[in-house]
Amino acid sequence: MTSFAILGHLAHTDGDFSLNDLPGAGRMDVLCRCVNASLFLSHDLRRDVDCYLVLLGKPKAPRTLLFRGSEIRSLSPDERSAGALIKKGLSIPCGSEFREAAPGVFVRNAGLERLFAEHAFAVLDENGTDIRTVTTMPDALLLSDHQNFSDEEELLIKNAPRYSVGPACLHADHTITVISNELDRRKHGWK
Amino acid sequence: MTSFAILGHLAHTDGDFSLNDLPGAGRMDVLCRCVNASLFLSHDLRRDVDCYLVLLGKPKAPRTLLFRGSEIRSLSPDERSAGALIKKGLSIPCGSEFREAAPGVFVRNAGLERLFAEHAFAVLDENGTDIRTVTTMPDALLLSDHQNFSDEEELLIKNAPRYSVGPACLHADHTITVISNELDRRKHGWK
Numbered sequence: 001m002t003s004f005a006i007l008g009h010l011a012h013t014d015g016d017f018s019l020n021d022l023p024g025a026g027r028m029d030v031l032c033r034c035v036n037a038s039l040f041l042s043h044d045l046r047r048d049v050d051c052y053l054v055l056l057g058k059p060k061a062p063r064t065l066l067f068r069g070s071e072i073r074s075l076s077p078d079e080r081s082a083g084a085l086i087k088k089g090l091s092i093p094c095g096s097e098f099r100e101a102a103p104g105v106f107v108r109n110a111g112l113e114r115l116f117a118e119h120a121f122a123v124l125d126e127n128g129t130d131i132r133t134v135t136t137m138p139d140a141l142l143l144s145d146h147q148n149f150s151d152e153e154e155l156l157i158k159n160a161p162r163y164s165v166g167p168a169c170l171h172a173d174h175t176i177t178v179i180s181n182e183l184d185r186r187k188h189g190w191k
Numbered sequence: 192m193t194s195f196a197i198l199g200h201l202a203h204t205d206g207d208f209s210l211n212d213l214p215g216a217g218r219m220d221v222l223c224r225c226v227n228a229s230l231f232l233s234h235d236l237r238r239d240v241d242c243y244l245v246l247l248g249k250p251k252a253p254r255t256l257l258f259r260g261s262e263i264r265s266l267s268p269d270e271r272s273a274g275a276l277i278k279k280g281l282s283i284p285c286g287s288e289f290r291e292a293a294p295g296v297f298v299r300n301a302g303l304e305r306l307f308a309e310h311a312f313a314v315l316d317e318n319g320t321d322i323r324t325v326t327t328m329p330d331a332l333l334l335s336d337h338q339n340f341s342d343e344e345e346l347l348i349k350n351a352p353r354y355s356v357g358p359a360c361l362h363a364d365h366t367i368t369v370i371s372n373e374l375d376r377r378k379h380g381w382k
Contacts, residue, residue, distance in 0.1 A: 020211060022269060029269035033227075042337070042360040077362065078213060078220035079270045130381060146233070166372050167379035169233040171268065177368040181357050188358035190321060 002183060003119055003140040005052040006034045006172055007112060009147040013060040015091030019083050026057035030145045032082035033173035037180070039069050040077050046180070053086070054112050062111025064098075065089045072104030113156060116142075121160050123149075124179070126169050128162030131182055138163070141179060143172040193374060194310055194331040196243040197225045197363055198303060200338040204251040206282030210274050217248035221336045223273035224364035228371070230260050231268050237371070244277070245303050253302025255289075256280045263295030303344060307333075312351050314340075315370070317360050319353030322373055329354070332370060334363040 010026035017025035022032060031053045038051035049069040056062055065086060067075075075081055089101040096114075098106035115121075122138035131137075142157065149157065165178040185191070201217035208216035213223060222244045229242035240260040247253055256277060258266075266272055280292040287305075289297035306312075313329035322328075333348065340348065356369040376382070 020271075022271075023267065033224075033268075036224075037365065040362055040365070042362050044360075076214065077224070080211075080213075132382070166375045167381055168372075168375040169235075170368075170372075171231055171233050174228065174231070174368045174372075177361075177365045178372045181359075181361075181365075181369045181372075184357045184359040190358055191323065 001048050001050070001139060002180075003050045003052065004034070004038045004176055004179075005054060005112075005115055005119070005121065005140070005142045006031060007142070007144045007149070007153070008053055008055045008057065009145055009150070010057040011053070011055040011145070012057050013055045013063045013090060015087045015089070017087065019080050019087065022079055022083050026055075027146055028083060028086065029079055030172060031055075031086065032079040033171070034143070034176060035067050035075075035082040035085075036077050036079070037173040037176040039067060039072065039075065045069055045072065045075070052115060054115060055090075056111065060109070062109070063090065064108050064110050064115060066098060066106040068104045068106065070104070074102065075104075112153060116156055121157070123157050123160045123162045124165070124172075124175050125162040126164050128164040131163045131165050131179065134163060137183055137186060141176075143175055145172055192239050192241075192330060194241045194243065195225070195229045195367055195370075196245060196306055196310070196312065196331070196333045197222060198333070198335045198340070198344070199244055199246045199248065200336055200341070201248040202244070202246040202336070203248050204246045204254045204281060206278045206280075208278065210271050210278065213270055213274050217246075218337055219274060219277065220270055221363060222246075222277065223270040224362070225334070225367060226258050226266075226273040227268050227270070228364040228367040230258060230263065230266065236260055236263065236266070243306060245306060246281075247302065251300070253300070254281065255299050255301050255306060257289060257297040259295045259297070261295070265293065266295075304347060307347055312348070314348050314351045314353045315356070315363075315366050316353040317355050319355040322354045322356050322370065325354060328374055328377060332367075334366055336363055
């Protein structure tokens with residue numbers, strides 16, 4: 001069981017955004033690609049993965065969406081499909097506990113602090129330890145979107161282990177893909 | 192210098208498709224994600240990468256688009272942005288030689304056979320040799336979209352080396368991301 005969490009620093013927190021302009025909704029396109037990278041295999045889904053999106057933009061931040069691989073239906077790989085489920089999740093009223101908005105898609109009014117207390121996150125960081133050298137892969141991994149972690153977030157995550165996937169600075173979704181490949185290889189005894 | 196080529200077996204070959212339904216244009220969304228995976232770094236582009244899309248769907252197949260990392264401008268990471276450049280490329284008349292449709296985006300009326308004669312392609316195949324064990328990384332890599340290679344294509348590529356990125360069967364764009372990570376690591380002396 002692996003959990004990915006992605007911080008969307010500007011990501012819109014109401015369902016009133018347009019699927020024709022996902023970048024305009026606080027770079028919602030970044031988060032859509034992270035959902036894809038976390039959950040898709042070729043012609044299959046990664047049923048053992050949860051993907052959390054922590055949305056920190058206007059007007060109702062913080063909100064957290066959970067895409068649960070074991071329960072999700074009606075998700076296609078294109079950005080618009082993930083965007084439609086995000087929109088659906090953000091369109092229903094919810095409180096501080098997860099409420100199901102569509103099969104496998106949940107939403108709650110809470111942010112990183114709550115999520116960080118629930119999982120032993122490792123942080124993806126270009127200056128971290130090479131993930132290929134790590135003896136035991138983490139069960140939960142936290143990434144930022146196109147922005148760096150804020151000072152407040154850095155304080156929260158300061159004691160978490162930090163891992164890097166390589167020498168180049170990658171988009172969050174590409175980083176998730178490389179991590180998933182490393183997990184696949186270890187699970188099946190590939191070096 | 193690395194070249195990726197992706198076969199779009201059903202990809203529409205005229206510019207009259209809708210950016211609001213990229214999957215409906217012969218799974219153009221798959222090809223858009225491959226452009227993204229080939230060319231994007233975080234806050235930068237991979238200037239040493241060419242990405243070829245071989246479009247084999249109706250009504251004007253075969254056509255080939257080239258996205259040249261060293262020359263491209265006006266490309267954002269979202270699917271719609273790559274889709275808009277594909278649409279632009281497919282909207283201009285062209286012959287059998289590449290014609291520039293936008294900065295760094297070229298189009299010609301030709302298919303895999305022509306491209307295969309111009310590059311020493313290795314083929315990405317889930318049953319191929321593990322890419323991490325390969326001594327010299329290939330300069331040109333060929334992938335299929337959501338469909339397998341056809342019998343005719345298999346005949347054309349039958350003598351090409353075949354490589355796999357891992358034990359799980361991945362989408363073409365995820366495969367490109369893992370290959371790019373392997374190239375990054377070798378280039379910078381990471382094991």
